[in-house]
Amino acid sequence: MPELRKDPIIGRWVIIATERAKRPDDFSKAEKKQLKKGFCPFCEGNEDKTPPEIYAVRKGGGKNTSNWKIRVVPNKFPALSPEGEVRKKEIGIYQYMDGVGKHEVIIESPKHYKSLHNMTKREIELIIETYKKRYLALKLDEKLRYILIFKNYGEEAGASLSHSHSQIIATPIVPKRVSEELYGARYYFNENRSCVFCDMIKQEKRHKERLVFDSEHFLAFTPYASRFPFEVWILPKRHTAFFETITQEEIKSLSKTFKFVFSRLHSVLNDPPYNYILHTAPASMSDKWPTMEYDYHWHIEIIPKLTKVAGFEWGTGFYINPMKPEDAARYLRE
Amino acid sequence: MPELRKDPIIGRWVIIATERAKRPDDFSKAEKKQLKKGFCPFCEGNEDKTPPEIYAVRKGGGKNTSNWKIRVVPNKFPALSPEGEVRKKEIGIYQYMDGVGKHEVIIESPKHYKSLHNMTKREIELIIETYKKRYLALKLDEKLRYILIFKNYGEEAGASLSHSHSQIIATPIVPKRVSEELYGARYYFNENRSCVFCDMIKQEKRHKERLVFDSEHFLAFTPYASRFPFEVWILPKRHTAFFETITQEEIKSLSKTFKFVFSRLHSVLNDPPYNYILHTAPASMSDKWPTMEYDYHWHIEIIPKLTKVAGFEWGTGFYINPMKPEDAARYLRE
Numbered sequence: 219m220p221e222l223r224k225d226p227i228i229g230r231w232v233i234i235a236t237e238r239a240k241r242p243d244d245f246s247k248a249e250k251k252q253l254k255k256g257f258c259p260f261c262e263g264n265e266d267k268t269p270p271e272i273y274a275v276r277k278g279g280g281k282n283t284s285n286w287k288i289r290v291v292p293n294k295f296p297a298l299s300p301e302g303e304v305r306k307k308e309i310g311i312y313q314y315m316d317g318v319g320k321h322e323v324i325i326e327s328p329k330h331y332k333s334l335h336n337m338t339k340r341e342i343e344l345i346i347e348t349y350k351k352r353y354l355a356l357k358l359d360e361k362l363r364y365i366l367i368f369k370n371y372g373e374e375a376g377a378s379l380s381h382s383h384s385q386i387i388a389t390p391i392v393p394k395r396v397s398e399e400l401y402g403a404r405y406y407f408n409e410n411r412s413c414v415f416c417d418m419i420k421q422e423k424r425h426k427e428r429l430v431f432d433s434e435h436f437l438a439f440t441p442y443a444s445r446f447p448f449e450v451w452i453l454p455k456r457h458t459a460f461f462e463t464i465t466q467e468e469i470k471s472l473s474k475t476f477k478f479v480f481s482r483l484h485s486v487l488n489d490p491p492y493n494y495i496l497h498t499a500p501a502s503m504s505d506k507w508p509t510m511e512y513d514y515h516w517h518i519e520i521i522p523k524l525t526k527v528a529g530f531e532w533g534t535g536f537y538i539n540p541m542k543p544e545d546a547a548r549y550l551r552e
Numbered sequence: 553m554p555e556l557r558k559d560p561i562i563g564r565w566v567i568i569a570t571e572r573a574k575r576p577d578d579f580s581k582a583e584k585k586q587l588k589k590g591f592c593p594f595c596e597g598n599e600d601k602t603p604p605e606i607y608a609v610r611k612g613g614g615k616n617t618s619n620w621k622i623r624v625v626p627n628k629f630p631a632l633s634p635e636g637e638v639r640k641k642e643i644g645i646y647q648y649m650d651g652v653g654k655h656e657v658i659i660e661s662p663k664h665y666k667s668l669h670n671m672t673k674r675e676i677e678l679i680i681e682t683y684k685k686r687y688l689a690l691k692l693d694e695k696l697r698y699i700l701i702f703k704n705y706g707e708e709a710g711a712s713l714s715h716s717h718s719q720i721i722a723t724p725i726v727p728k729r730v731s732e733e734l735y736g737a738r739y740y741f742n743e744n745r746s747c748v749f750c751d752m753i754k755q756e757k758r759h760k761e762r763l764v765f766d767s768e769h770f771l772a773f774t775p776y777a778s779r780f781p782f783e784v785w786i787l788p789k790r791h792t793a794f795f796e797t798i799t800q801e802e803i804k805s806l807s808k809t810f811k812f813v814f815s816r817l818h819s820v821l822n823d824p825p826y827n828y829i830l831h832t833a834p835a836s837m838s839d840k841w842p843t844m845e846y847d848y849h850w851h852i853e854i855i856p857k858l859t860k861v862a863g864f865e866w867g868t869g870f871y872i873n874p875m876k877p878e879d880a881a882r883y884l885r886e
Contacts, residue, residue, distance in 0.1 A: 219635070221649075221651050235651070311755055312777070317569070393565070394564045424644075536729065
């Protein structure tokens, strides 16, 4: 019997369709497209093939030279432009504004073959430290109301280059899905006088069946109403709405959690394509409300891109997931 | 300069990223995966290879025999089950219910090579008539609160068989995206005392630049805040929230519109994969509010599946569209 499950934050129902149940092999066997081999502008030595860097960690001095560990550069084909005016305009019933914003790329390693599943914990820490640094820097620009940190890995997940990288898009608006989550969490808080994410952590730790990894400061689990097979969420145990408050100790713990989760996804699903998105409170003070500190809770959502079954899903927000999150968690743990 | 555009119904912002602008050829050249050839359970003569039919149009008598024009059968791998109990249950903070519902497949032609772009108008009319018949039949079941009619065409769009077919999923809940649209339309109505969809029709007819096809009873256009390249919406000109009120004359006009739109998509984009979804008011009286008749307006959304750029989009509801809807409409018209 299939099951309908409701996400407690935004009230989205999903179908867990056991009739279509699958094993990890069914996903991993899928023929994999190879990204074009050959020249890579992100590799060490090709620093002049990217726009000039915004930030880097490297031994010795210099800019846009070799010997770096991590680099941040503007996206060569930015979705948003640094110029322009942030003001809503109207044509009849429609509203628009200039596509003002920032679009940066974090090149996570000088080595082409490195990725989250085979990096050292220290290398992953450096990525998270860089997320924090760039977040804090972009937050100073009052025009930018939301800072979105995410990764596309693998061609099927929208990556156009295979060299390990993340992206940051800073926008003058708060994305819809983020607002929904903020409002959902506030509604839950008003009803229950507690944070829905904190309550999830408590319940997941008690039930255990959806746990993937329990580190000192973070909990990784497959969410109860998973939209996709092997969807994994990582929640900080310390309640805070704001990613940028992450401490050095927490960065270490998150790096450990990343290493476990991405190594396991890699081995269970044979190097699957995936997206992850860091969900945090809006960057601009003007989008915060007084209780946001209590009712929201930043976190990371990881979405392996395994199914094409997801045909009409984006059109309806109604997902059919052929794998029980409890089964996915067991595969990832064992 | 990229542009941020807001959908007037649900308030979703999209980025129209002109820096990444493309021509139709850039999409159509993409290597196409072929669905497995060989035996097809939907072809005429193989009626015993599907579950027994629920409805069919055929010459002469008989059931599950040859000589049919259209057949409706239960999905062999249903996402929802006809059995079970519609009652919310709880585990801690989570809610769930039995996956009760109906999942039907409409086999649109006895011939394997037929599809919307090469069918006759009469053949397409028969499909729409069948949508209406099945809608009215499923609506009688009070357990089913929403009836979702959609099509996945091509493997990239989630179709597992290439023989032309649509699907109907009738669910005990109203999908999230549908509720959002209902509430968005109600909000607009309360603010403006007019239907947002009717106002779109007026403005699109006046501006013309996004028009694709203008038939007697339907208007096809690329929406102002298109999420995807070549996204097309088809709106009935007569205001009504309820698809099932479609008249025979309107069916003829919709068939003509379908024929134009799908022939054009086929030739401009070289047989692209796509999804379409029929958006209509909830089937169950208990989900209707007194003003729904005035504030909602049924329609069809067509989403060609051309981009993988759409990496993080589902996670954020924030879409980056590399093609201006005005350009897409021009390609489709000319």
